[in-house]
Amino acid sequence: MDNGTDNVVRNEENTARAVPWYRRRAVVGPLVGGLVLAGGAVLLSVPGEGPRRGAAAPAAGARAAAAVGAGVPAALPGLAELIGARESRVREHPRDAGAWAVLGAAYLEQGRRTAGADVLYPKAERALRTSLKVRPRGNAEALDGLAALANARRDFPAALTWARAAERVSAARWTTYGQLVDAYTGLGDHKRARAALDRLRKLRSGPAVLARAAGVYWEQGLREDAQAALADAAAGASSPAEEAAWLERAGQLAFERGERESALRHFEAALRLDPDQWAARAGQGRALAALGRTGPALTAYRAALAGQPLPQYALELGELYESSGRTRAAREQYALLRERVRRDAAGGVDGALVLGLFEADHGDPASAVRRLRAEWRRQPGIAVADALGWALHRAGADEEALTYATTATDRVHGGAVLSASYSYHRGMIERALERTANARRHLAEALRLNPYFSPLHARTARAALAGLGEVPDEPLPES
16 A cells, blocks of 8 residues: 555544444454455445446456455456556545445455565555444445454454454345454464354355365364365366365365375465465475475475565475474574464564464463464464464373373374374373373374374374384274
């Protein structure tokens, strides 16, 4: 947003009516799914900007507007065009609440897909809050956008507050339920996440809903259902950028199953459709490393970090360097991780999870425990339980560590996701406690789920398992 647009935001904030408490709360997802469907409709009905009879095929900006309105990923060039048009619109019509909501959603999607969360997420928040100031009642578009922003920032309590407010305004608005799914999942409330998904599926079908369902299925350990849902989502995609996003997600799931070649095919197909799909580039690096092609893997990771320097990518590349004995290069990536977490925090992004895992393995385990305890109190999701358990183990508190590792992996009490890394963490904790049978079972399970889950830790798991004696031939638990 340029200075002129920033001034419009500030002027509107100074002159607007007071906003109810739930709209003033600090806001901060996994997917930027339900982004202002009705906002897209407002966009298309702006005076002087609707489609003309006999007009040519929609330009990139119009395609991005349709994608943002439908809650699906948009191509970066189209997003830039859309943002330029919306900025011009709000300068000329500063009380157009719908245009502000679409602008905020576009900033959010651009920030999610680039390295700009520190700048673009605050811009998205200002635009969405301005939409609420202009139209404080009945503005489900802005409330939905603020819920999506909070999910993207990993602030799941705030996301739940905004999404519930949007639901109260418009219970039939399907995009809101996608935000509720993400918020409940981040808070570890899988029963309500499933209920929100059920409501979403009653209101809407299509690729965006299938992709959302795949995430819930995966959390429940229904891996085949998750893969099938993503395959259908990719087949039904309406644009190359959308298809690439669902293929990338399918590649992630294939890798989690230990299917290296399949994962690589998915990532490469996504990149052919959308070269700016940096998550697919990082996935390519992950799969190539698992296939023993370290040189190309390093190249892919570097390209991903050049396009979108996420802390998770820096951690993975650092561990790949470390597994190859290149400790200096690993330290450089770990320094980048810390710096990126600091920068993202300026955009409201909660980096406690990735920083806690990093500190547990490569830094100060005690600081990881403090950070992750606070995270668990605020949003007790399964991923946080796993990370806190591992940090406690690394800090020497194995008895307490096992309680959190059990929460993350016990399929009776909520930890239904079949994760090699979660099983590895639990097995190593049980090994330290000399619970040999359980340790053997969980380490073997980790390596059956995905023998390539980490270039560092998979090797440790194999050595630890060998030290525990012969591995019994045990089947995986049923999904």
